[in-house]
Amino acid sequence: xxxxxxxxxxxxxxxxxxxxxxxxxxxxxxxxxxxxxxxxxxxxxxxxxxxxxxxxxxxxxxxxxxxxxxxxxxxxxxxxxxxxxxxxxxxxxxxxxxxxxxxxxxxxxxxxxxxxxxxxxxxxxxxxxxxxxxxxxxxxxxxxxxxxxxxxxxxxxxxxxxxxxxxxxxxxxxxxxxxxxxxxxxxxxxxxxxxxxxxxxxxxxxxxxxxxxxxxxxxxxxxxxxxxxxxxxxxxxxxxxxxxxxxxxxxxxxxxxxxxxxxxxxxxxxxxxxxxxxxxxxxxxxxxxxxxxxxxxxxxxxxxxxxxxxxxxxxxxxxxxxxxxxxxxxxxxxxxxxxxxxxxxxxxxxxxxxxx
Numbered sequence: 034x035x036x037x038x039x040x041x042x043x044x045x046x047x048x049x050x051x052x053x054x055x056x057x058x059x060x061x062x063x064x065x066x067x068x069x070x071x072x073x074x075x076x077x078x079x080x081x082x083x084x085x086x087x088x089x090x091x092x093x094x095x096x097x098x099x100x101x102x103x104x105x106x107x108x109x110x111x112x113x114x115x116x117x118x119x120x121x122x123x124x125x126x127x128x129x130x131x132x133x134x135x136x137x138x139x140x141x142x143x144x145x146x147x148x149x150x151x152x153x154x155x156x157x158x159x160x161x162x163x164x165x166x167x168x169x170x171x172x173x174x175x176x177x178x179x180x181x182x183x184x185x186x187x188x189x190x191x192x193x194x195x196x197x198x199x200x201x202x203x204x205x206x207x208x209x210x211x212x213x214x215x216x217x218x219x220x221x222x223x224x225x226x227x228x229x230x231x232x233x234x235x236x237x238x239x240x241x242x243x244x245x246x247x248x249x250x251x252x253x254x255x256x257x258x259x260x261x262x263x264x265x266x267x268x269x270x271x272x273x274x275x276x277x278x279x280x281x282x283x284x285x286x287x288x289x290x291x292x293x294x295x296x297x298x299x300x301x302x303x304x305x306x307x308x309x310x311x312x313x314x315x316x317x318x319x320x321x322x323x324x325x326x327x328x329x330x331x332x333x334x335x336x337x338x339x340x341x342x343x344x345x346x347x348x349x350x351x352x353x354x355x356x357x358x359x360x361x362x363x364x365x366x367x368x369x370x371x372x373x374x375x376x377x378x379x380x381x382x383x384x385x386x387x388x389x
Contacts, residue, residue, distance in 0.1 A: 064377040067096040067370070070388035072338070074099035074141050076345030078299070081105060081130045083353070092349050092375045099141040099343050101298070102131045103355075106145055108152040111176060115156035117168035120175050132183050143296075143343065144180055146188035146235065147173055148219045150204035157205060165209050170222050177226035186231040186342070188267055188298070189223045190216045193252065194236055198245025201252065213252075213259065220261040231342065235267030235298055239288075240281045240329070250287055265342055266291065269299035270329055274321040275306070281325065285332035294342035297333055301347045301368040302326050302380065303356050315365075319379055326380045330387030344384075346370055351378070 068075045076099030083089045093100075104110060105127035116122040135142040148169075157165055177187060193216060195202050206215035216234070223232050234253055239246040256263050266288050272281075288295055302325060304318045305311075313321075333344055348354040352373040356366055370381040 064096075064381060065385065067381070067385060067388075068098045070385050071344065073341045074343040076101055076141075076143060076298075076343050077349050078103040078145075078345070078347050079131055079134070081127045081134075084130070084134055088375060089349060089353070092371060094138050094140075096371075097140065097349075099143055099345060100131065100135045101143045101145050101345055102128055103145075103347075105131060106176075107149065108147075108156070108172070112153070112156050112172070117153075117156050117160075117172055118164070120171065123175060125179065128180070132180060136183070141343075142180075142184045143298075143345070144177070144184040144187040144230070145298075146191040147176060147223060148189065148206060148215065149191040150193065150202045150206065154205040157209075162209055166218075169206075169210070169215075169218070173219060173222040174226045177223045177230070181227040181230070184227070184230055186233060186265065186296070187223055187227070188235040189219050189232045191235050192237060193234070194245050194249050196238065196242075196245075198238070198242045198248055200248070213255065216252075216256055217259050217261040220256065220263055224262040231264040231294060232262055233265040233267040233296060233298075234263055235269065235296075237269035237271050237299070238273075239268045240270060240284045241273040241276055243280065243284070246284045246287065250291065253291060253293070263293070265294040265296055267296045267298040269347075270297045270301075271299060271347070272302040272322075272325050272329065274302050274304070274318065274325045276325065278324065278328065281328045282332045282335070285336065289336050289340055293340065295333070295336060295340050296342040297329065297344045299347040300326070300329065300345065301354055301356060303368045304366050305356075319367075323379045323383045327383035327387055330384045334387055350375055 075097050077093055077097045078101045080103050110127060111123050111125065113124060114122050132142055157168060160168060193201055201212050210218055220232055236249050239249055253263055253266060302322045304322060333341060346369055348369050350371045350373050351357055351367045351369050354368050356368045367378050370378055370384060372378055
């Protein structure tokens with residue numbers, strides 16, 4: 034029990050504590066959840082080991098409402114042993130875990146990706162055309178069918194246009210099934226496996242390289258005329274922060290003219306240029322990044338409401354980004370909306386401001 038002297042001293046002690054506390058810098062208020070600004074899903078990519086990181090889980094469930102598997106729903110994971118004829122060899126443990134995580138936390142799930150030029154060549158090597166076609170059909174049916182009713186959408190074909198942008202990629206799929214033929218077939222088989230999913234054609238540098246953006250949109254039109262059930266346009270939006278102002282808006286106006294839902298599917302914006310000498314200050318690069326990310330968000334907001342499918346970033350924190358992996362990482366790049374501690378970067382403010 035406190036005596037009288039202790040009680041008299043208590044207000045003085047509290048006042049002293051308050052003076053010391055006021056001398057310390059106040060912690061910044063937590064960022065408002067990004068999803069609270071947006072009348073459409075705000076997405077992020079995920080890898081199943083991240084589910085063991087409480088800070089990552091807290092950040093993602095606070096700010097995002099949609100999930101995309103970063104690589105564990107791709108063919109390189111599901112078909113690692115190269116046995117496309119044997120559905121029993123397919124590996125579904127990680128994509129199943131991602132689907133379960135999304136369901137548990139009430140996150141919409143976007144499937145990524147069924148057919149990609151960069152994967153499957155070794156697995157399908159040596160098959161004659163009938164066996165190749167049967168294995169192609171079987172893979173799409175097995176994967177899209179397994180997640181029917183769990184995913185709302187699929188990147189059916191990923192990155193079909195060359196980097197230069199004037200033509201389509203020559204790949205193992207096109208050499209056997211035809212340049213447009215493999216894409217038409219992939220969309221038709223995906224529709225058969227999951228009649229309710231929105232089916233996307235997805236590519237990168239569509240904003241950065243106008244020639245590529247134009248080739249991509251012509252491809253979408255051509256596939257639709259050929260009867261492929263293309264349901265949406267996926268623009269990865271790995272932004273080059275040095276492109277001219279207005280270039281992003283121009284691509285989105287052209288894309289919107291097709292009337293399809295549009296998904297900003299993999300947003301990041303590196304501060305690095307890849308050049309041996311970059312004379313821009315860090316402050317200048319952040320200014321460029323903020324302007325281009327803001328333009329992207331504004332261009333998305335300018336779409337008709339029915340065409341705003343989702344706005345997704347390719348990683349929650351800077352250190353989660355593929356741009357911060359391996360030997361090339363100097364620890365300085367901040368390509369995403371949140372830093373390594375989950376605090377908002379300037380790019381967060383650009384997106385939140387456009388959405389608000």
